[in-house]
Amino acid sequence: MLRMSTLFLRTLREDPADAEVPSHKLLVRAGLVRRVAPGVFTWLPLGYLVYRNVEAIVREEMDAAGFQEVHFPALLPREPYEATGRWTEYGDTLMRLQDRKGADFLLGPTHEEMFTLLVKGEYSSYKDLPLVIYQIQTKYRDEARPRAGILRGREFVMKDSYSFDLDDQGLQRSYDRHREAYIKTFDRLGLDYVIVSAMSGAMGGSASEEFLAPCESGEDTFVRSDGGYAANVEAVVTVPPPPKPVAEQPAAHVEDTPDTPTIDSLVALANARFPRSDRAWTAADTLKNVVLMLTYPDGRREPLVVGLPGDREVDMKRLEAQVSPAVPTPFEEADFAAYPQLVKGYIGPQALGEERGIAFRVDPRVVEGTAWITGANEAGRHVFDLVYGRDFSADGKIEAAEVRDGDPAPDGSGPLYSERGIEIGHIFQLGRKYAQALDLKVLDENGKARVVTMGSYGIGVSRAVAAIAEQHHDDKGLLWPRAVSPADVHILATGKDPAVFEAAQELAVACEDEGLRVLYDDRRGVSPGVKFNDSELLGVPTIVVVGKRLVDGQVEIKDRATGEREEVALPEALGRLVQICRG
């Protein structure tokens, strides 16, 4: 039993000045955590109870799925990370340190290398596979900007598991087992979440999915529809309009359009000088050709022109996902000098295409039969009614245009809107990258060495505590789901009547005997208002008030979340509480 009179707890009346998001404010105010350094926190007794409840649920579901728990050190030597290139790739995010001899160490940000090497040391036959092992470990990442309290710390706890399979079918099975286990885990944690594909379908189906808990404080933007579609912005596939018959389109014609280097100026001039009879020109009638320079890992640099409707901007994240591993950067003056056929502000498709040395890919909205106003490759001139499939072609389509609220969902489930979420889980088919780099092979049934294929799967355990707080609170405080709450019932003894304290104490003991977890506010000399407010701030789901109604033999049972309250005769209180808490 937790007794408030002796519990190491100090609730705060005011929000801490350095906290912005609700979970950070409330976890600090309710005395669950305290900051030690930027992005580094101490768990106090009540907070640690919640944390351990979350951890226990994660562990139970991993074990239930047949995964085996191991435990690595957080302190790791440099060499394995050197082998996979991550000692340098991870950059400043890696927490590095040296021992007394000057040997390099790191505090693990994630443990792919260590798991791979562990398996390599123990297993060498296909008969040993499949294997899934996991750990619940403190991770370290020297984030450029830790923020939002527990949500994004430099030290945090993650459940990370790794699967080892001989072939792709096996990997898919391991992946699916994790997906199911994660669904059960997050359901039990009381989290509202969506599963979004973290990569474009073009790059290999469901190779990676994120579990996002929608909330305003989330850092990840995703889009969803009311019909149930949810995806990362990078993974959204554009729904193309139907093609139009090419024959119906008027012939293309070049016009003088002086001083129209921007889409706005072009649309204004088109409406003034070349008005349409049926409607006004809009930016969506123009084809904007955005030039970028792609730099490949081998250092090769090639220009890429993206043609998209003039009312859309290029979304760099979407573009990056498409051209990876090449890195796109804006085209600079020196680049224009190297490609004189690109007339800044008046670039048109007629000068583009791989056969002319400049790759040209268009937005999926550019379908056969669509007519565009676009550059004529001469300063001050544009071409009108340039029809795709008749007057120009491209080297393919590209999903690089921004996704906007109201765009249709790819699966026809309605208009998209963007929302923010906290990444609480990530399942990922790694493939053979790490096994290759660290030479993890097993002999197959033919006695031939084969590189193992892997998956990695993470749950942010400490982050989940904050995510739950984000989703379960009101203006008075926290509202813990029972599964993670530090207690089942919070019993308040109010007033100064010794009989009240006796009755409350007896009820608390009786509850505990029934297996309920009890937080008992036995503080003497503390006014009822303080106890009520603390109980609301702490957020234990069921609150029992033993107070002035005790003279009539009554106690009050309150539901913290709904505010519903009922008067119950003291002898019936225990039975009622057992019913509620096991309900």
Add this chain to the structure above:
RNA sequence: CGGGGCGUAGCGUAGUGGCUAGCGCGCUUGCUUUGGGAGCAAGAGAUCGUGGGUUCGAGUCCCGCCGCCCCGACCA
């Protein structure tokens, strides 16, 4: 790394170059109070982030440094 804001008691904060740095919460002692963050009285608690400078005098002005928060960049 860029932009902005801020460092005063455990927490939240006030403080025109001029007395012993003020207030609220919390804490200690006593009395009263006890169903919505009680009252009265008496206390404890601060090298005003740090180093230098200007000045008769610096929490206050100037410069450097350190740290924190927010936005952006970055982030299996």
